[in-house]
Amino acid sequence: MxxxxxxxxxxxxxxxxxxxxxxxxxxxxxxxxxxxxxxxxxxxxxxxxxxxxxxxxxxxxxxxxxxxxxxxxxxxxxxxxxxRRLDPMYRLYYPDRQMDISSDAERMKQEIARCFPGREHHYDAFFKRESLRFKRLFPCLQKSYHRLSTMFSPDLLRALPHLALGRSLFDVMFGRFGDADLALSFTFQSKYLGMSPWACPGLFSIIPYIEHAYGILHPQxxxxxxxxxxxxxxxxxxxxxxxxxxxxxxxxxxxxxxxxxxxxxxxxxxxxxxxxxxxxxxxxxxxxxxxxxxxxxxxxxAKKYSCSTFMLYLGLDRLFELPHHAVVFARDYRANIKAVFDGQATTPDISFYVRNASRTDPSLAPAGHSALYVLTPVANLRGVVDWSSAAGAFREVVLDALEQRLGLKGLRGHIVAERVVTPLDWQDEFRVYAGATFNLAHxxxxxxxxxxxxxxxxxxxxxxxxxxxxxxxxxxxxxxxxxxxxxxxxxxxxxxxxxxxxxx
Ligand SMILES: Cc1cc2nc3c(=O)[nH]c(=O)nc-3n(C[C@H](O)[C@H](O)[C@H](O)COP(=O)(O)OP(=O)(O)OC[C@H]3O[C@@H](n4cnc5c(N)ncnc54)[C@H](O)[C@@H]3O)c2cc1C
Known part of the structure; x- marks a missing residue:
């Protein structure tokens, strides 16, 4: 033409x-x-x-x-x-308790009352305050900033008081709920950006708000x-x-x-x-x-980058009792986060996420089988780990953690298909700089x-x-x-x- x-x-x-x-x-x-x-x-x-x-x-x-x-x-x-809207959205596994996270406010408050008695009344205040932050900030993210003048738009100026300047996501959420463990359930979402809750800017409290206000979806x-x-x-x-x-x-x-x-x-x-x-x-x-x-x-x-992830994709010849999304916190969560973001060697006390989508969506695995996706945040390639030699041993660490923390006894004997993706694979196969799977830090x-x-x-x-x-x-x-x-x-x-x- x-x-x-x-x-x-x-x-x-x-x-x-x-x-x-x-x-x-x-x-x-x-x-x-x-x-x-x-x-x-x-x-x-x-x-x-x-x-x-x-x-x-x-x-x-x-x-x-x-x-x-x-x-x-x-x-x-x-x-x-x-x-398909998922409710509960995910289950959190603390070392000493499990908590189902719902985008239904009443169910969520009941669950907070069960797991953190006396803290449930903070939920409404969280919702109200973060709703305002979201309303002010999200439109700013939708604009182009190709000219300096766009930095002085009325929307951005109105959003300034909501930036939580100088405060981390953890600071903001601890301030809302007054309990460090409960705050984790509203801060681990910094991992979606490949960041630590203690380093992620406080304005990202809009992420847990978005989950709770709009829910999360699974496309069949x-x-x-x-x-x-x-x-x-x-x-x-x-x-x-x-x-x-x-x-x-x-x-x-x-x-x-x-x-x-x-x-x-x-x-x-x-x-x-x-x-x-x-x-x-x-x-x-x-x-x-x-x-x-x-x-x-x-x-x-010289830029700052997100962490990376170590992935296991497991085809299993049986079903395990697991929710659609499970988030498992390391026993010493803060030490685990520090090791990941300081680029230190991996340790057995890991935090990880498991997705068992075939439970909700039968198109993903044959009947009676399951397709487990296991994501473990690890340092990007600027860390000390040499993934060309470390992958085999770390796979065992992750499988042990699946057995011990989620009760998937005998898991190894049911793996009939498997793929491992390490930070090196993210770099070499998926063309991701420094294997930083969530890109430049935020x-x-x-x-x-x-x-x-x-x-x-x-x-x-x-x-x-x-x-x-x-x-x-x-x-x-x-x-x-x-x-x-x-x-x-x-x-x-x-x-x-x-x-x-x-x-x-
Ligand atoms: C493990 C993991 C879990 C995530 N989970 C979520 C989640 O649950 N929800 C969510 O919203 N986001 C999630 N994300 C973040 C994000 O949504 C995805 O990473 C998303 O796919 C990134 O999209 P993109 O357009 O930036 O680039 P990519 O998906 O990386 O696509 C870039 C494309 O460019 C191609 N390419 C590169 N170089 C060349 C070249 N030279 N020539 C031609 N083609 C080239 C690549 O092959 C690739 O297909 C997750 C990311 C990861 C890695």
Whole structure:
């Protein structure tokens, strides 16, 4: 089509797919190049024989954003994905008690009264105060900060008193509930950002609030179904998806992205390039040396990064009595967190998370079998552990912990399919910088205007999407990054559009 602008997207993860399906719907020519054989990136499916796992994300929050994103791509989420609200959302395993966390306020208060008698009356105050913080802060996360002037928008100024400056997530929640153990159930969510509750900025109290206010969802077929359905919508809108096709370099001429060079040497021209590859990896690997001025390799290395994760995906030939989501706190939780974030050697006293989704969703494992996903936060590759030799022993530590803390006796004898993913695999196979699975850390110095922007500062006609960019890691914010980039591109080409995203 004469005059049709061409957008090249590097990576078919959640951020790239969002931008692709919206831009194709707005009439642009869109070509997506994905290095892996399947779509989804860290949000892809992993199939081991008859067992189906999600590689990364295991639940969806704020599904309204995904709904809007589909709508803006001309599709209806409700007819494409079957969402199931989980209640209880998850079970917490303290060393001395278990607590079910519900998004039903009355049930939640009863559970607090059972596990932490006398503290239940703090719940309403938590809900009320965090609701205000959420209302003020979330719209700020939905904007683009490609100009300094956006830092002085009325919304951002109104949000300032809600930033909890100088206080960590743990400080804020301990202040709300007055009990350190109870506060853990409202602070462990910092792990969703790969951060410690004691280092994560207090403003992220909006994450437990979002869970309690809106609940968490399981799409039937797994979270990876979202990526697959997004890819279908993108294709129906006319986008071309090239799987198993790695981009070697973004071609930059006179400071402007003009296309990409593929691993086989082919060059494809484009008017704009959208990069969904992990930011740290892209900045250090996808540009010719000397191209980037702000994000030089030394400056990228100097940034703060999230922790990593050690993953076990286990196909089991039996069912175990386990909830859909189980979060297990180390006996000495604080020492465990310190070891992870100081990059120390692993210890047997681990915190971990288990997802037993086949209990809710029979499509994930044969009848009578289960597909267990086990995530253990560990230091990223800047820590002391050499994962090329440590993986086997750490697998045993995790299996022991599953047996001892969750009562999965005889587990080893029921494993019939298995995959291990270590921080090294995140780096080498999934192309994640330093194996930091949740990207750049979310400290205040790496957020909003100070996070890699959706309109890339270093190269014209180049846009960044995904968890390492503004607004941040986590599916809803990643979808926003794709939508912000799509809106910026559409506006730059003079296309008219309607978007639920407040402003670009
Ligand atoms: C273990 C884990 C659990 C998580 N759990 C949750 C959760 O429960 N809920 C939630 O909301 N979020 C969760 N997240 C965070 C986040 O939602 C996911 O990591 C998400 O998949 C990140 O999306 P993305 O768009 O940033 O990039 P990615 O998913 O990493 O996609 C980037 C894509 O770019 C491709 N690529 C890279 N380099 C090239 C190249 N040179 N050429 C072509 N293609 C390339 C990659 O192959 C990949 O497909 C989790 C993350 C992890 C790792």
């Amino acid at each position: 004469g005059g049709q602008k061409h957008v090249v997207v590097v990576g078919a993860g959640p951020g790239g797919l969002t931008a692709a399906m919206i831009l194709a719907h707005r009439g642009l020519r869109v070509s997506v190049f994905e290095a892996a054989a399947t779509v989804g990136g860290r949000n892809a499916a992993m199939r081991l024989g008859p067992y189906c796992f999600d590689v990364g994300p295991t639940f969806l929050m704020l599904s309204g954003i995904l709904d809007e994103v589909f709508h803006e791509a001309g599709a209806a989420m409700g007819s494409l994905l079957e969402m 077929g797994g979270l990876s179904r979202i990526s697959e359905v997004m890819a279908d919508v993108a294709r129906q809108n006319g986008a071309e998806l090239h799987l198993g096709t790695a981009v070697k370099q973004v071609v930059v001429r006179q400071g402007r992205a003009v296309g990409v060079q593929l691993a086989d040497g082919t060059v494809l021209e484009g008017d704009d390039v959208v990069i969904n590859a992990d930011f740290g990896y892209a900045a250090t690997q996808l540009f010719a040396p000397g191209t980037l001025r702000k994000y030089t390799p030394a400056r990228v290395a 400290n205040l110095g790496q957020m909003i205007y100070l996070r890699p922007r959706n309109k890339f500062e270093d190269v014209d006609h180049c846009y960044l999407v995904g968890g390492g960019t503004h607004p941040g890691s986590g599916l809803p914010t990643i979808y926003e990054s794709g939508r912000i980039a799509a809106n910026l591109i559409a506006r730059a080409h003079g296309l008219s559009f309607i978007s639920g995203n407040l402003e670009v």
